[in-house]
Amino acid sequence: MTSSASSSYAPSGLDDIVQAIRSKYAEVSVSAAGKFQYLVGKEGAKALGYDTAVIEAAPEQFFESSCGIGNPFSLGMIKPGSALLDFGCGAGFDLFVAGRLVGEKGRVFGIDLTEEMVQKARENLTLAGVVNFEVRKVDSDIIPYDGISFDVVISNGVINLSPDKGIAFKEIYRVLKPKGKLCFADVVLEGELPADLAGSAEAWSQ
Numbered sequence: 001m002t003s004s005a006s007s008s009y010a011p012s013g014l015d016d017i018v019q020a021i022r023s024k025y026a027e028v029s030v031s032a033a034g035k036f037q038y039l040v041g042k043e044g045a046k047a048l049g050y051d052t053a054v055i056e057a058a059p060e061q062f063f064e065s066s067c068g069i070g071n072p073f074s075l076g077m078i079k080p081g082s083a084l085l086d087f088g089c090g091a092g093f094d095l096f097v098a099g100r101l102v103g104e105k106g107r108v109f110g111i112d113l114t115e116e117m118v119q120k121a122r123e124n125l126t127l128a129g130v131v132n133f134e135v136r137k138v139d140s141d142i143i144p145y146d147g148i149s150f151d152v153v154i155s156n157g158v159i160n161l162s163p164d165k166g167i168a169f170k171e172i173y174r175v176l177k178p179k180g181k182l183c184f185a186d187v188v189l190e191g192e193l194p195a196d197l198a199g200s201a202e203a204w205s206q
Ligand SMILES: C[S@@+](CC[C@H](N)C(=O)[O-])C[C@H]1O[C@@H](n2cnc3c(N)ncnc32)[C@H](O)[C@@H]1O
Pocket: 021, 022, 025, 065, 066, 067, 068, 069, 087, 088, 089, 090, 091, 092, 093, 094, 111, 112, 113, 114, 117, 138, 140, 141, 155, 156, 157, 158, 161, 162
């Protein structure tokens, strides 16, 4: 995966990037196996240090499509009763983890660019018995919440996919409460990309 604030890496257009992301993650919603150069699914969650008891409590279906690149909960800043937003929730495993941390008085919200992931997250969270959740599809980095302020925003392997990281961070800060927390795991580009990758919408979505 790639990440850069520089527009020189932008492929032909934002629509191309969104289409490439949706196409890739529609496939990942069926199965993440073999589609990444890092461990995904249950093995990935174990390698990233998620609580073993939480991994074992999660229905297997979460792991078919989970492809996070870090563990946003390792920062340990999620309190019971919190309202939490997952920016790019994928199939919902992090919302499941968060739901256990915020408890019955808390609420967890997810947004994702890919309809198939949104459907999968709703199915998975319902199957897991999470009741205090909401998952919405988005069409851009604009977060579709005006009336809710979040105690915590988490994100796992998503901001690197955003065509305009400035907008993504502005949006996250707009919906956070004063003194709210952002806990995210992401990918950073060091050095230059080869020219054939730099202009490729498909490479952007890896
Ligand atoms: C690498 S996957 C990570 C999914 C999930 N966070 C996890 O840990 O399994 C990236 C997800 O982000 C979504 N996505 C990419 N760009 C997005 C954006 N700008 N806003 C919301 N979701 C986005 C994709 O559709 C995909 O489901």
